[in-house]
Structures are given as C-alpha cells and as structure tokens.
Amino acid sequence: MSDSSDLLVFFLHFLMLSFLAVGGFSAVLPEMHRFMVENHHWISSQDFAAAYAIAQLAPGPNAMYVTLLGWKAGGWAGAIAATVAMLAPVATITIWAARMHTRNPDAPFAQALRRGLAPVALGLFLAGAWILVNSINTGWHGYILTLVAIVVVLRTKLNPLWFLATGALAGMAGFV
C-alpha cells in the first residue's frame, strides 16, 4: 500500500468482511486473497500463503493471519487497521448479545436459541477440524500423528503443550 487512501480502502473492505465472518475468519479467506492479491497487488500470492502459515504458528486466535496480512501490506498502520476491522463486530454485536444474555439468561427464547444452536455449531466446529486435519496431512504418517493426539488427549489429563512439542520433534525427525 502506497498512501493513506489505500489504507482507508483496505480498512473499509476488511471492516465489511469481518461482519460477514460468521463461523470464523477462514470463511472469508478466499475473498481476502482476491482483494489483496488479485485486485490490488498489495502482496504476492506466496506472501499471502506464508502469512497464513505463520499466523497458525502464533498462539491465539487463528484469525491473527488478518493482522499479519495488514502488516505485510502496510506496516504497523496496516496491522492496526486490519485488527481494528477484525474487532469491530466483537465490540458491537457480541457486546450487545452479551448484555442481553447477562440480563435475561433464562428467557425461553434465549434458551431455545442456545439449545438449538449448540448442536449445529458443534457440527460446524468438527467440520472445521476435519478440513484442518485434511489440509495439514498429506501422507498417512500425519494422520497417525493426529489420531494418536486425539486418543491421548481424550485419555489423559497431561498438559497438551507436551504433545505439541512431541509433534514438533516427530516432524524434525522426518516422521511426517
């Protein structure tokens, strides 16, 4: 991005996208790629992919790739613009929902809403996990590692950071 009008265009577009990001920011990833790489040539497709991979490494929400895209395209100003755009729905819609919920958690409709949405959200959650498992693992070694992690997590109370470290070692040893 070369000037502040670019930054404004970038901010407004990301602001719109973040209100559409129902179910997480992976849903709007293709649209962000089209906007930043194909339409505006702010970053290369390789840089876009790298930003996504690096953000998965950082702790915190998966959506942090949005911050990194902003940083790659426009430095600190870009990073802040992207993050503020990402937080806008949370600061408005979620806080409003939280207020309604705290005031009247036992209203019959609120209860039906939560009970009804819970299984659908769980299905979507597992669908996301499934897509992630398939996008990471290219060979059967990776699937085995994933499967072992699932079983061990369900059977033990160990701190999972140990499992992640083990996974990193297995990767370095050339297992995956």
Place this chain on the structure above:
Amino acid sequence: MQQLPAQNEKVSALTFFISSSRIALTSFGSPPFWARRELVERKRWLDDREFLEYMALGQLLPGPNVLNLLVMVGHRLAGWAGAVAAIAGFMGWPFLIVISLGMLHQRYGAIPMVHDAIVGMSAVAAGLLVATGVKMAMTLPRHWHPWLCGVLAFIGVGILRLPLVAVLGVLAPYSVYAAWKGKW
C-alpha cells in the same frame, strides 16, 4: 449495579484478563481446547453444557469464535470491564507475537528443519481440535434431534463443502424451532 448474579462468584477484571491472556498464550492451533481447559476445568466458572452453549453463540456471531465466547463470559463474570479484559488479554499478546514472527520470517526465510517441526506440530494441533469437539459432543442431550442437526452441519460444511451461509440458513432456524417446541 443492575447486573444479575448469573453466577454466584464475582471475578475481578484483572483475574479475567490473566485468564484470557493464559488462554491466548497457550492456544497453539486450537483456542477452544485451551479455553475449555481454563474456564471449565481449572477455574470452574462454567460447566460443560454452558461452555458448549457459549461456543455455539460465539461461533454464530461474526468474529473469532473464542474471542466472542470470552467477551460474553467476561461480561457475565465482571461486567463491561470483563468484556474489555477479554479483548485485551486474548488479542493483545497474539497481535505482538504474530508481527514478531512475521519479522523473523522476513529475515530468516524458511529453514527446512523449522518447516518440518511446524508440520509435525500442526498435525498434533489438529488432533487437539478434534478431541475438543468430541468432548463437547459428549454433553449433547441423548436424543436423535440434536445429533441429526450436528451431523448434517458437519456433512454439509466439512464433506460437501457447501457455503456456510446456506447450511446455517437451513439448519439453524430448524434446530432452534425444534428446541423451542420442546422436541428435546
């Protein structure tokens, strides 16, 4: 204070900021796993069913799902200050870390050994995510209705890769209607 005591316990915003920070800083790959561990297992602010219900709301509101969850739980436990503490704790640290990683990556590029370690870690992180989903599924009512809705949502988005909006548009109203009518 017009705040209803939805929970007997009162939690300070600082306590919630620390918990949110802990969740953010341990969340490699699967924030819901770490959020459940902190809120349900360690602090016992929520039980498993409440956690799933907040996850469901967090998933359906726009924005990062665990951030939505933490903002709602923070608001319930500590009011407005709790909601702000959730945003600061859960987004502040990752913001700084992700940019630091971007700088490191720009300078050192992709070293093969680092790349391999990342792939191994990602495979395990995906397993954590699946295990969290399985744990939450255990708390669903033993009734075919919710299970059918969950399975259809999984197949629609995960296997058939239908657009999210279409799947939600059909399943969410139906499922809420069935719950409203007391089908389960």
